[in-house]
Amino acid sequence: MSSPTTLFQKIWDRHVIPRAESTHPDLLYVDLHLIHEVTSPQAFAALDARGLRVRRPDRTLATMDHSTPTKAIDSAGGWEHVSPTVWHQLDTLRRNCEKHGIELLGPGDSRRGIVHVIGPELGRTLPGSTIVCGDSHTSTHGAFGALAFGIGTTEVGHVLATQVLMQRRPRTLRVRFEGRPPADTSAKDLALFMISRLGVEGGTGHVIEYQGEAVRALSMEGRMTLCNMSIEAGARAGMIAPDETTFEYLRGRGDLPDGDAFDLLCEGWRALRSDPDATFDREITIDCRGLRPMLTWGVQPAQAVAVDEPLPALDEGNRAAYRYARHDPGRPLLGSSIDVVFVGSCTNGRLEDLQAAADVLRGRRVAPSVRMLVVPGSEAVKREAEARGLDRVFRAAGAEWREPGCSMCIAMNGDLVGDGQLAVSTSNRNFAGRQGPGSRTLLASPLTAAACAIAGEVVDPTAFLQPETVST
Structure with a gap:
């Protein structure tokens, strides 16, 4: 009888390619390779330099998301407000996909969106599969019982050329x-x-x-x-x-x-x-029974507290974070004035996330001092949100309703938090300058972010709950 195994072990063992060199890392077969415009150009250049073709274009899916503008798309399907540098990046992906026969979800494609949103939407993220992408948040797809992880640009090139990846068992x-x-x-x-x-x-x-x-x-x-x-x-x-x-x-x-x-x-x-x-x-x-709404305060996601919890005492381990974040040790974040609220990203840019924010905003107004961006994670999310009238709720509240993309999460496309400004963001990282040079970030849920947008400061979102609000 075989010994009991974990979900991870079952999937890993099914994808390891047997070989004689047992002392080497495992060679893992990749079922789905997701690519986008930021981490793929150098990988394709490496293939070209060696005269190689993509091994399994049918198991590769490309989208444009990180650099794409979230302002209006013109009638011709091209993007306005794009710098020459960004356009070169997007066009490079287009040309590489055409050359190697890779499916690309580009401008005007109704399936386009953030790479970790579209995979599940399109039924490409499947239980038991191995999924890689040149993006650290590939772990998203593990929600389906898949083994999914981010890889570096060199590894992107290796998977393009071979459909396998050398990995040590975690x-x-x-x-x-x-x-x-x-x-x-x-x-x-x-x-x-x-x-x-x-x-x-x-x-x-x-x-x-x-x-x-x-x-x-x-x-x-x-x-x-x-x-x-x-x-x-x-x-x-x-x-x-x-x-x-x-x-x-x-x-x-x-x-x-x-x-x-x-x-x-x-x-x-x-x-x-x-x-x-x-x-x-x-x-x-x-x-989980005593869990409270959480926000980060420093420059890493682990520097997080409940909304009404005093911040930790100042010490040598957090001195630099306090210096950058400019919060007071020993006091809660409650009442801290904010400048920007961002709802979106591969973390919280799905329909239920937008619905949670809309439920709070319905019949209310964003504070005059706050700029709020709501960015759907994909074209499909945008269509469904508009079919439900969520875009009208956001606009009526004074928020900006944008086109799909990574947007202010990574601030590569012009959607920036200003120098010194404080943002409440539903994205995933709060390191110094992540949302723009000199920007400061409080990570939170869509519910908390929407409540803070209304108040113009950090608030406990509990009082803003509507009877129909659904937690996501």
Whole structure:
């Protein structure tokens, strides 16, 4: 009888290519390679220099997202407000995809969006698969029971040329979220609380598997948010075993079969879970019942506190963060004036995220001192949000409704937080200058971000909950 194995081990072992050199790292087959305009040009240049072709263009999918403008798209399908540098970057991806026969979701494509939003939407992110991308937040796709992780530009070139990747087997970490969290919290709050406990290096060298009552209760959007933030704890990837919630999300998407053929796929996917007696290298348990809305205060996601919790005392470990963030040790963030609110990104740019923000904003106004951007994660999210009238809610409240893209998360496309300004952002990183030179960032959930936009300062979002608000 075989020994009990984890979900990670099952997927890893199915994708390892057998070879004689047992002392070397494993050679892992890649089922899906996602690429975008920022980390692919050098990889394609390396292929050209060696006269190589892309090994499996049918297992490669490209999109434009990081540098793309979120202002209006003209009638010809080209982008306005694009600098020559950005246009060269986008055009380089277009030419590389044409040369190698890779499917590209570019300007005017109704399927385009942030790389980690479109994969699941199009039914390309599947349980049991291996997925890589030249983007650290590839861990998002682990919400479907996939092994998904970011890779460097050199590795992007290697996968393009061979469809395999040399990797050392990571260790495993089980994180159990027990109990039901309060209604004013979300998957983003679960993630920030976990990272505040683990630290930004606490998951280094590990793949995290999320389990527990709170995880099972999450929608797929919430699960993607949680897995997305795994990298912020230093983990290689994050994973959640697929279940009926997963299958219902995937039903009818992309080229997946329907009827009995889809049900047969689900039967195979149900086996993708850790055996009851499987052992992990490390385990932690988090009680969610007393969870409060979380915000970061410093320059890393682990520097996070509950909205009403006093900030930590000043010491040598956080002195530089306090100097940059300009908050007062020992006092809560409550009442801190803010300048910008951003709702979007591969962390919180999905429909349920936008719905949560709209539920708070409906019938209210963004404070006159605040600029608020709402950026859908994909063209599909934008269409559905507009079909629900969410764009009208945002505009009526005084927020800017934009075109899909990474936008202010990484500030590569002109969507910037100004020097010295303080932003409440639903994105994933708050290091110095992440959202623009000299910018300061408080990471939060869409619910908290929308509440802060109305107040013009950091507030507890609980009082802003509408009866119909749904936590995501």
